[in-house]
Amino acid sequence: MLIVQLQNVILEMVARGAPLAVTAERICTEAEILAPGCICTVITVDADGAIHPLAAPSLPPAYAEGIDNIQIGPQTGSCGTSAFLKKPIAVTDIRSDPLWEGFRDLALRYGLLACWSSPIIGKTGRAIGTFAFYYTEPRGPDAMERRIVDACVNLCAIALERHEAELANRRLAYFDSLTGLANRVSFNLALQQAELTEPNSFGILLIDVDRLKIVNDTLGHAGGDDLIREVGVRIGRSVSPGVGYRLGGDEFAAIYSGPEADLHIEEIARDIMEAMKLPAICRGRALQPTVTLGAAIFDRDGSTADALRQNADFALYDAKEKARGGYVRYCPDLGTTITQRFRAIQELSAALDENRLQAHYQPIVRLDTGETVGVEALCRISTREGEILSAAQFHQAMSDPTAAARLTERMLESVARDVRAWLNAGIPFQHVGINVTTGDFQRGDLEHRIATSFERFGVPLRHVVLEVTESVYMGDSDQMVAQAVKALRARGLLVALDDFGTGYASLTHLVTFPVDVIKIDRSFVSDLRPGSASAAVVEGLIEIARKLGMRIVAEGVETATQAKQLTALGCRLAQGYHFARPANFETVTELLKATAQRPSDAASPSAQPAA
Numbered sequence: 230m231l232i233v234q235l236q237n238v239i240l241e242m243v244a245r246g247a248p249l250a251v252t253a254e255r256i257c258t259e260a261e262i263l264a265p266g267c268i269c270t271v272i273t274v275d276a277d278g279a280i281h282p283l284a285a286p287s288l289p290p291a292y293a294e295g296i297d298n299i300q301i302g303p304q305t306g307s308c309g310t311s312a313f314l315k316k317p318i319a320v321t322d323i324r325s326d327p328l329w330e331g332f333r334d335l336a337l338r339y340g341l342l343a344c345w346s347s348p349i350i351g352k353t354g355r356a357i358g359t360f361a362f363y364y365t366e367p368r369g370p371d372a373m374e375r376r377i378v379d380a381c382v383n384l385c386a387i388a389l390e391r392h393e394a395e396l397a398n399r400r401l402a403y404f405d406s407l408t409g410l411a412n413r414v415s416f417n418l419a420l421q422q423a424e425l426t427e428p429n430s431f432g433i434l435l436i437d438v439d440r441l442k443i444v445n446d447t448l449g450h451a452g453g454d455d456l457i458r459e460v461g462v463r464i465g466r467s468v469s470p471g472v473g474y475r476l477g478g479d480e481f482a483a484i485y486s487g488p489e490a491d492l493h494i495e496e497i498a499r500d501i502m503e504a505m506k507l508p509a510i511c512r513g514r515a516l517q518p519t520v521t522l523g524a525a526i527f528d529r530d531g532s533t534a535d536a537l538r539q540n541a542d543f544a545l546y547d548a549k550e551k552a553r554g555g556y557v558r559y560c561p562d563l564g565t566t567i568t569q570r571f572r573a574i575q576e577l578s579a580a581l582d583e584n585r586l587q588a589h590y591q592p593i594v595r596l597d598t599g600e601t602v603g604v605e606a607l608c609r610i611s612t613r614e615g616e617i618l619s620a621a622q623f624h625q626a627m628s629d630p631t632a633a634a635r636l637t638e639r640m641l642e643s644v645a646r647d648v649r650a651w652l653n654a655g656i657p658f659q660h661v662g663i664n665v666t667t668g669d670f671q672r673g674d675l676e677h678r679i680a681t682s683f684e685r686f687g688v689p690l691r692h693v694v695l696e697v698t699e700s701v702y703m704g705d706s707d708q709m710v711a712q713a714v715k716a717l718r719a720r721g722l723l724v725a726l727d728d729f730g731t732g733y734a735s736l737t738h739l740v741t742f743p744v745d746v747i748k749i750d751r752s753f754v755s756d757l758r759p760g761s762a763s764a765a766v767v768e769g770l771i772e773i774a775r776k777l778g779m780r781i782v783a784e785g786v787e788t789a790t791q792a793k794q795l796t797a798l799g800c801r802l803a804q805g806y807h808f809a810r811p812a813n814f815e816t817v818t819e820l821l822k823a824t825a826q827r828p829s830d831a832a833s834p835s836a837q838p839a840a
Contacts, residue, residue: 231263232263232376232377232380235256235259235260235263235380235381235384236380236384238255238259239252239255239256239259239384239387239388240384240387242255242388243387243388243391246395249283249388249389249391249392250283250284252388253271253283253284253385253388254284254286256269256271256284256360256381256384256385256388257269257270257271257284257285257286257287258286260362260377260378260381261286261287263373263377264362264373264374264377266364266365267362267363267364267374268285268287268288268341268362268363268364268365269284269285269286269287269360269361269362269363269381270282270284270285270288270308270360270361270363271283271284271285271358271359271360271361271385272296272308272358272359272361273357273358273389274301274312274355274356274357274358274359276355277300278300278301278313279298279299279300279301280296280297280298280299280300280301280308280309280312280359281297281298282296282297283358288339288363289339292335292339295332295335296308296332296335301313301356304327304328304330304331305328305331305332306320306328306329306331306332306336306344306346307319307320307328307329307344307345307346307359307361308344308346308359308361310328310346311346311347311348311356311359311361312348312356312358312359313356314348315348315350315356316348317345317346317347317348318345318346319343319344319345319346319369319370320343320344320345321343321367321368321369322342322343322367323336323337323341323342323343323344324337324342324367329344336363340365341363341364341365342364342365342366342367343363343364343366343367343368343369344361344362344363344364345361345362345364345369345370345374345378346359346360346361346362347359347360347361347378347382348382349382349385349386349389350386351386351389351390351393352390357386357389357390357393358385358389360378360381360382360385362374362378402414403415403418405461405474405475407454407457407458407461407475408457408458408460408461408462408465408475409461409462409465410461410464410465410473410474410475410481411472411473411474411475412474412475412476412477413474413475413476413477413673414673415474416474416476416482416484419472419474419484420433420484420534420535420537420538421534423484423486423534424486425527425528425532425533425534427488428527428528428529429488429489429490429491429526429527429528429529430486430487430488430490430527431484431485431486431490431526431527431537432471432484432485432490432491432493432494432524432525432526432527432537433482433483433484433494433524433525433537433538433541434471434482434483434484434485434494434497434498434522434523434524434541435480435481435482435522435523435524435541435542435544435545436464436480436481436482436483436501436520436521436522436545437479437480437481437520437521437522437545437549438456438457438460438479438480438481438518438519438520439479439518439519439520439521439553439554440519441453441456441457441478441479444456444511444516448511448512448514449512451512452511452512452514453511455509455510455511455512456509456511456516456518457475457479459509459510459511459518460481460505460509460518460520461473461475461481463501463504463505463518464481464483464501464504466504467497467500467501467503467504468483468485468497468500468501470485470487470493471483471484471485471486471493471494471497472484472485481520483497483501485497490526490527491526491529491558494524494526494558495524495556495558498522498524498556499556501520501522502520502522502554502555502556505517505518505519505520519553519554520554521545521548521549521552521553521554521555521556522545522548522555522556522557523541523542523543523544523545523546523547523548523556523557523558523559524541524544524556524557524558524559525537525538525540525541525543525544525558525559526558526559530558530559530560531559535631539574539629539631540559541559542629543559543567543570543571544557544558544559545557546567546570547567569625570625570626570629573623573624573625573626574625574626574629574632576610576623576626577610577623577626577632577636578626578632578635580610580611580612581632581635581636581639583613585610585611585612585613586608586609586610586636586639586640586643587608587609587610587611587617587643587813588606588607588608588609588640588643588644588647588814589606589607589608589609589811589812589813589817590604590605590606590607590647590661590811590812590813590814590817591604591605591607591804591809591810591811591812592604592804592808592809592817592820592821592824593605593660593662593782593802593803593804594802594803594804594808594824595801595802595826596792596795596796596800596801596802596803597796597801598826599808599824600824600825600826600827601820601821601824601825601826602659602660602802602826603659603660603661603662603694604660604661604662604817604821605661605662605664605696605804606640606643606644606661606662606663606664607619607620607664607811608620608636608640608664609811610622610623627666627668633666633668633669634668634669634672637665637666637669637678638678638682640663641663641678641679641682641683642682642685644661644663644682645682645683645685645686645688646686647661647814648661648683648686648688648692649686649687649688650814650818651818651821652688654818654822656818656821656822656825657825657826657827658692658821658825659692659825659826660692660693660694660723661692661693661694662694662695662696662725663679663693663694663695663696664696664698664727665695665696665697665701666701667701667710670701670710670713675713675717676713676716676717676720679693679695679717679722680720689721690720690721690722691721691722691723693722693723694722694723694724694725694745694746695714695717695722695723695724695725696725696727696748697710697714697724697725697726697727697744698726698727698728699726699727699728699729711742711743714742714743714744715743718743718745723745723746724743724744724745724746725744725745725746725747725748725782726739726742726744726746726747726748727748728748728750728784729747729748729749729750729770739773739774739777739779744779745779745780746779746780746781746782747770747774747779747780747781747782748782748783748784749767749770749781749782749783749784749800750784750785751784751785751805752785753766753767753783754767754783754784754785754786754787754791754795754805755785755787755791757791757794757795759794764794764798767783767795767798767800768798768799771798771799771800772799775799780801780802781800781801781802782802782803782804783795783800783802783803783804783805784803784804784805785804785805786803786804786805786806786807786808787805787806787807788807789807791805791807792807
């Protein structure tokens, strides 16, 4: 009964997340109460086979210090030997047992004459620690003590594995697995916690690896990973006394906090560029890494962390435009391009602040019946004068992660509200396509943002189609995008590969990237002449999509002739000005009431909108 009580106490501590050292000490204390005359210890064994005392409440600290960092082995006392052999070791007389040859004096100095140690085995089969009873007289364990130790070993295993899992999760959450540097989450946290009080006391350095895509295309992503890993190591060695980060893809950063930040940031930049002069071995080939850097310093280049981040990005952008492979610090007159971009960001931010964003929708129709099977949501901004701007007119602002995130957030809310209204009106609404950018994926919370927005309005996620362009998928954050897409599809969303045939077009994407819909770019549709190359490509894609179980949507259909040609090629779905221009909620509502595909039609095999 007392052992059960011990188990309950310790398991509750583990469940509540008590610190490992506190939990281990409580195990020892309770075990010593249950087994009077026993001195209890818990040690851990690291991945290199070194032991580290974790808890020994009844032994002086000097004893723990004396055995710390000893390597386990076949003759390293009871604990080291037990961990090495992965079996209990009972030494009934330390004075004469050869296992204690190198440690006998230390034990006898504190009156320890016997030691029974049991290994704590982790899930992988590695000894992750030991639990031991010391005695002040020559003897071994009795039956009751064996039961106590069996229970304590299990409790220690639970506590240690929980602790290792927490460390692993923290590592995954805050550090980049490829380079070992702190990651984007850590970078953002550092910016949030920055104490911006004294001028020239804080600086941000942004670093881009040049020509990573060429390395990926030439040597594969494994070669690109080799380059990123080596660059990360060199940056990590060069940033002291600052802190280095990998933000994702080819993006790195460094933060310096302290006096004379401008001088230190410039010195860090020089050290990083100097570190890149040696070749890097990638997949057995020697490559010359180069990086481009941009910086901003508190107060002179911005009065908030967000402003500094933005201005450092402006400096990096300017460096990539004018001094690739070099270093640029932000200054107000960086150039016309950045000024225009900044103005676009300001205009977009103002439009968001003043609620001038509108969600317009363009129908996706069945070519055989003319019914509407879905819509694509398109962002529009109304100016203060009432003019409606398309996304292309404020595209420059989307390179700013903050503005892009705000826009996506507002669009998700608007679209979710509109879909809810259509469902409430009894419209047999099927899908809405939502466009997302690389920045949306890089934030790491896209799944949560989409789910939260649509759940707030009670809209099932099966009504959502996530539209991702090839350039977003094949950018330097492709692994992040693929993982996020997989998670979103698991929640019921459909995924469309947008503008297929532009940028990084490759049929391998259809195998490696999990999509449900292929949207053929308008450039193919505009050249759909009988016997043309575009017609052959479209027909081939339709056949490939059919065999892969994917749907095909032809974009940019502007004439009845194009619609007929697509139908003849076997395409069933299309969108474009020939059917309807993008329109506001009220106009599209009336269109849906008149043309939305009815459930009975959608359910019939012949009416399935597949490729």
